[in-house]
Amino acid sequence: MNGRYSRQVRVAGIGEAGQAALGSSRVLIVGIGALGTHAADALARAGVGRLWLCDRDVVDRSNLQRQVLFTEADADAATPKAVAAAQRLAAVNREIEIVPHVADCSAAFLDALPERPQLVLDGTDNFATRYLLNDWCARAGIPWLYAGAVGTEGAAMVVMPAGPCLRCLWPEPPQAGDVGTCETAGILAPAIAAVTAFQVAESLKLLCGRDAEVTRGVFTCDVWRGSYQVVATASAPAPECPVCNRTAFPALVAGAPSAVTLCGRDAVQVDPPRRTPIDLDRLAASLAHAVQDLVRTPHLLRFAADGVRFSVFPGGRALLFGVQDPLRARALYDRWIGAC
């Protein structure tokens, strides 16, 4: 037996039945950067029948160090990440359906999908979208897989519809400047490989109907120190978690941050839906070594990054000069300023 999936079918947990289940499954990956390309590559090769790839950004040269599936030609042409990944994977496995979505992952986007995915994988770089996935998947009754990596460390977790969910662990997203980002703390490619290995293995179990074998707890690793472990979490949802109690889904009502191109200007204003104050001093400290022209005035914080000049205000709003596309402005906001 030398079929495409022959080696995988021999794994006890998969078998012919599992392979058939994979072939008829639908998986959404949100964020096709480092995490998303690793996961999409693995799931496409594993024979997931329908793979939906969602990303609003384009390929940049600084992505090539860790974001597999992309080439220098993609970076030169600034090809949308979802499109570049779908093209590459179509050459890897033409037996499956791969659909790119060049879009902002909002509640409206998720609601408008032609069919419900069976599983959602987190490949994002921001907590706003993770909390959206958390709340939307809980309401839809779909499991999702959290994953994140910064520096040499990573973490991943399976979130089942019955909980515990991301909000049970952390009721609110961390504040901008509180957590490192790939831009401020850097990122080592093996940290991505480690967390996506966990994420993909757990996905295969879920898609093959092996729910009982799913790992409980939070997988964490530091590939530099060589530590890999699963930290146990409570087995039941937090009693006060609104999502697990199905009393409220805050991320679904919070709305997306608005991004408006200023009339006649090469500038976009990004305004978070809830005006959560930002500690500009802390944000300045976290950005200090990653951005240029950092200036803190009593009223605002200014810096330049990715060829764009940012002015961030204490209320959470930001003006981005040198960009006209609101979608790109939101991606830049999430990348440099963080959760909103």
Place this chain on the structure above:
Amino acid sequence: MLYLDHAATSFPKPAAVTAAVLRWYHELGVSPGRGDSQRTTEVTRLVEQTRQGLGRRLGLPGTRVAFTSGATESLNLFLRGFLRPGDRVLTTAFEHSSVARPLQALQRERQLALQILPSGTGGSLPVAAVQAALATFAPRLFVFTHASNVTGAVFDAAAFCAAARAAGTTTLLDVSQTAGWFDLQVGADAFAGSAHKALLGPPGLGFLAVREGVPVVGQKQGGTGSSRALAEHPAAWPTAFEAGTPNTPAILGLHAALHELDDAGMPTRRARAQAAIDALAAALAADPRVVLLQPPSGPRTPVLSFVRHDLDPAEIGAILDQADIHVRTGHHCAPWVHAWLGTEAGGTVRISPGADVTAADILAVSAALVD
């Protein structure tokens, strides 16, 4: 909230205005000239009184005042209904997009020859420059704004209109920025304006008023509530420029606003707003990074534009918004003037209060910008 964007639209409206609008929704509900009920008679009477009220302020009979959806529609209707292929048109660098864009469209469609009078020193428009352009260019139409919506400079419309009349040039005056603040009886051949700025009426309503004898042709055909049997739209004023169901609640709102705004009180209202502007200008000027974009002398609407060397106008807008002060930043839909002001990149911050503002209120602007 401190609302300082009256040059865009006035807020809040007088209680009498919102009451008049609601009265139409709650009690009247009919359109003028449509039907024979008592209510129709009442509404028709109020609408005609509103026309007369506007006509009185413009120095024209009420029958020469047509209601439109706003100054933009009024300007488009006149320009399209008056200009012929190859016409020469004189205008100014201070125009709003509602003049600039239709003129540029007509320049392509009808091969107009267009001359734009540049700004004189400090954002002025000297009468001599207008006279010279009228003499050398001999335009068929001179279309100009009564006041700059960016600097507040009020131009000498009476002198411009007299010069144009002597040169045989028709004048179309945009009074959007001055109606409610200044006397409009300046002798223009045609006036375009909106109800929702300093006239304190509702949005969605404007007017086009044209002196008898000016050859302007209506651009819309439709129902009028009269002359049903005619196959053609009536050519008589004001019906020639009104087709379809009018915005009656807004007209009744403007009726109430005109009643509130007695002309005798206009100088007092203007002086109060101007005193506030002057106090703010003085406070802002204390900061060496601030550049005020004010006309050096002459009459002004209560509008103050400024920039600051160290901040983008959009940044200033965001800082003021965090202090719950609503102003306008950017280019203010005035495409040509920024080349003369040196503010092409980011435009300006524009402060435009209403007549109820106090100097103490408005100083919140300079206070919010202290660092």
